[in-house]
Amino acid sequence: MRKLGLAALLISLCSTAAFADATVKVLRPEVPSNEKAYYEKVITEFEKANPGVHVNFEYIANEAYKQKLTTLLQSDQKPDLIYSWAGGVLGQQAKAGVLQDISASLTGDWAASLSSSGTAAFTVGGKIYGVPVNASDVVFWSNLDVAKKVGIDVNAIKTWDDFLAAVKKAKDAGVTPIMVGGKDKWPLHFYYGYLMVREAGRDGMAAAMDGKGDGFAAAPFIKAGEDFKELIALEPFEPGFMDTTFEQASGLFGDGKALFHLMGDWDYGVSKQNSVSGKGIPDNKLATIRFPAVAGGAGEASDTFGGMNGFAVIAGAPPEAVEFLKFLTSADNQKVAGAEDVFIPVAKGSEANMTNPYFRKTAEALAQSKFHQIFLDQALGSDVGATINDAAADLAQGVVTPEEAAKSVQDAWAMR
16 A cells, blocks of 8 residues: 555644544445455554554445444444445434534545535535545446357447347347346336436436425336336346345356346446455456436436445544544545545545546546436435335336336325
8 A cells, every 4th residue: 555645644643642542433334355455554554643543344234234224323332433325314314413513624635635526415404424435326337258149239338228129139149138136126226216317317306306396206207117117028137136135146247147237336346256256257358338328318328326425423423533534535545545446536636546447437427427316215315215225126026117116206205
């Protein structure tokens, strides 16, 4: 790992005298081994600069993390820092009083290094409760060997009709078109949510969230469900997809068992790590394509759907927790994360150090995007988020109509 910048090191050294013995507890969903190694390096440097302060990371499987977090934050075992996808869930936590306002600490070089959109994602009611670490966009990870086998040029896929045609061609050739972790439901919401963005666009999404007109039951959202049903009619997923978790689906894609896997940039490491070989699809056989545009949709082809992810500070956390967060998200450490292909960093200028071509491609797409929609199961809050995940799963199983799915989301939003 690169040596820390002088400014970042001096900040930590200057704070040492004020710190007594303390332990900072950090909780986040499971990550690939290279990201864990990155955090360990950062922790080591921080602890060297701050004798007596210890930082402990605890990792929980993605779905378990979401299910247990609310209860955990009300217990005596609550952590000091939690991983957050921002959005409505963060807003609910802030209103419940479980988060700490760190506005007064986010000043100077630290504040200047962060993008305004990233900081805004962690701001509720004018108060800042955390900071971003990485951004993400959902893309179709593609196996080029499988694509060649069935005669598909994945780079030629630009529209939803193009994508449906590719799925049908793969299906007719006896290849599983798409791997998906339907058991966790949120991977299915990526289809439904991205199609909402494509059909409704920035203004339509804002109108629905503002309660204007028919809200999430308006025509663009019904059309998104119809688009999704067109895909489902082709039976594109692996057999038993509703019994497959995200982790299993990622590993199976890494094993070469499907043409596509719709997932965020983190899947680069996860699909390799969860594959049988532990190496996954070789880089020269792996590609990503943007989520296709839809004909007649109000959204722009450049609009993105993903996360603005980071860490929120828990109420009652010691000052050392904020100081570690400052150190972790410093421009110097963000540059290291980019250079080591850990994730897509958000500090200004850190993208210049990125070497992973997939991450660079996603970073460029995010930079070009004029509208970035945070994952809807996070942006809409936990209860409505659960409803949209259920609606996506129900559509995928053919048990509801697009109208019924849209109405269920709107009803939940209206009752929140």
